[in-house]
Amino acid sequence: MGRLKTFTRRAFLIGSTAVAGGVAFGAYAVGKPHANPLLDGLGDNEAALTPYVRIDGDGVTLITPRADKGQGAYSVQAALIAEELDVELDQIKVDPGPPAPAYWNRAFAEEGAAFMAPGDGIANWMTHGALSAAIKTMGMQVTGGSTTVPDGFVKLRQAGAAARETLKLAAAQKTGVAAGELKTQAGQVMLPDGTSIPYSDLATIAADIEPPQDTALRDPSEWRLIGKPMQRVDIVPKSTGTLNYGVDYKIDGMVHATIVLNPAQIGPMNSFDASEALKMRGIKAVVPVTGGVGVVANNTWRAFQAARAIEFDWGPAPFPAAMEDHWQALAESFNDDAIDSRKRDDGNVEHAFAETAGLISAEFRAPYLAHAPLEPISAIVRIDEDGAEIWTGTQIPRFIQNNVGKITGLDPDQVKVHVLYMGGSFGHRLEDEVVKQATEIAMQMKGTPVKLTYSREEDMVHDFPRQIAMARMRGSVRDGKVEAYDLGISMPSVVASQMARQGLSVPGPDSMIVAGAWDQPFAIPNLRVTGYRAPELAPISSWRAVGASSNGFFYNAGLDELIHAAGADPLEERLRLCNIPEARKALEAVAEMSGWDGVLGDGRGRGVALTQSFGVHCAEVIEVTNTDAGIKIDKAYVAAEVGTVIDPVNFDNLVKGGVIFGLGHAMNCEITYTDGIADQDNFHVFEGMRMHQCPVIEVRGLENGSRTLGIGEPPVPPAAPALAAAIFAATGIRLREMPFHKFVDFA
């Protein structure tokens, strides 16, 4: 077993050169190899080859440490392992794996550092170093940031290859045939005489074999799975109502609970009177939790009903009561003292502005947004004297172990977390308040499994939303070209707000304040991008594409104002300015797909945008028609550079979904606060896009780049600015604030 631990450490060094380069904790990572969690609790006939593959008498289980919230992470991780292990996707089981430090996510920790344009001194960003260190300390088993693929593309294939070669050595030992004579196929080692041995029959022998350390990965020309359409491992259960999501899960003896929190976000509860609620049928208890109460019943609906019968005395929210004060705080942060970063300062914008006769300026706004996955958040928690057990859909199982440990006084190792399927997330399940609250309830009824289910209203009102953000731009043009662009972005720090809830402080600038803006592939002669750090307002969290979700709009919308002033074509001017070949190819692709040839006319309009986020250059063209009923979005054309498209079906689905997500929220979604209380509490006032509004979307995956990248988030940022530009072309109305339905109607 000791040798397997050695291999575990070795596995992380494979393809992970950046580990040793980690700013502060590189030495820690190397010096203290994480134990292999699968070595605990193994049965007699089980052998753990790597942290990603488990083989036992029942066959092969692929451990997929990045959670599946709907993005197909289980399938893509399984395919990467199976590609080298020589098992078929329908032969294997997937298991999200226990929370363990061994599953740290390198790409997540270094998002930004590795993906940014070269030569920009990004290594100096304290945020990345500090955040990376924090995540590493916590074990880094985090799903997010479109990192599942970049983190796993080499690591998981390497794990599959090492397992395969070890199984061949085991077969050689068993049969006396030299390993070099053996082949593998469909979960079996094939002998030269035509007979075969299932992997499961080799598990115990393999357990005592040192895995080969340097197996070469197969050439792409030999791939059986990667790049070809796959059937998702969860598609049949998801099409027959037979998949158990977190909210569907049942534990024997479980009670159903819901929660009522101070509607003024994170405000305190002074007192409550549950006497009426306790008389209602099926109500077992009403217990205080931080900021509210848990209502425990024998049925979720009964808990919901009783929740409405409780009287409360609430304290105020600890942030400005009125929405205008939030915007004012952002506006006031555009000053030198609040500069968080200025990573882009090419040429001399001030000099260019002094020379111009026509300074152009504009202000843009992006609202708070709820994540609102369709499955409300939930968790089942059982607390016993010597341990706790948690069943929940989460992206952060290691944080949960620590937090439940803190609340209960248990050691984190005594907290067992089962990661369940999630009905969407969009970043929502990077938070674990629901688990903390369920733990607080379960502490008051030890031994009983408590299932806490949020009502939709509690979920939306108490979401930690996407950041509110404001941008101010100035610019000038000369001879029909964009000459100077000065973009300032003001927002509170998402990273600081989110990490503070985990008890972590993150020093230094927050790269998310300028993500999707400072690092774009356009060589404007005089270009300055400044991030201004607004004070903390309402608590916020990572929302699909994070900083780039607002900044992709700001950057492209500001650029469009300049291109319009220059009298240039939005796509041609972007192509002229573009200085990254992969980005240029993305723009050329959408130009070709859309047949871009200038203005459309007849009440129709088209717009283009490109945002590089999470390393992916994603270009989109949107076409609209101005109808009597309002703006109709006719078509969307998308091209995204991801290096390698692993599953073209899932890729197409995720890109279309990302475009729809970006368009829908830009059209009609916002969270606003009155007296610290969110005004939007359900889908009738936070609608997103519906079927009749959905354009025809054409998708092209580009594979020109050398890095293999994730596609969950990058299609979101360019959607809003491309839509705004199309509406401007069709109507002459310049949209500078989301949601757009405040200014135009949508059909």
Place this chain on the structure above:
Amino acid sequence: MKISVNGQTRDVDVEPDMPLLWVLRDELGITGVKYGCGIAQCGACTVHVDGLAVRSCQLRVGDLDGEVTTIEGLGTPDALHAVQAAWIEHQVAQCGYCQSGQIMAAAALLDTNDNPSDDDIDAVMSANLCRCGTYPRIREAIKSAATSLRSV
């Protein structure tokens, strides 16, 4: 009271104003039917009552008059309904949480209209929300299912 679900008569001891959704999920353990909003905005709770698509979060069980079919009664992994088969063929689902409701709405649509136009699909399916944005695949799958149902 007795209710009929997926061909079985079930005894439930609940208040008549409990929505059918919660009777199915918490009393009978039928969890293919989903809770998304509770106010008939998302359609995740769609079931059939005598073949008609109904939002089970809005139907008080005391007002139920008819045979209830949930996604589990529409078809099973071993005996798929044509709509489910089309959903698998087109790999519609991302998170999949809305898809029970989408499939039940689509099956009811195709029961009354075996060759729906895009406008017909929009009129019915716009009441079902998908936060992941699988609408293009839902549309294709409905057309596929319509073709296969017409050929039966």
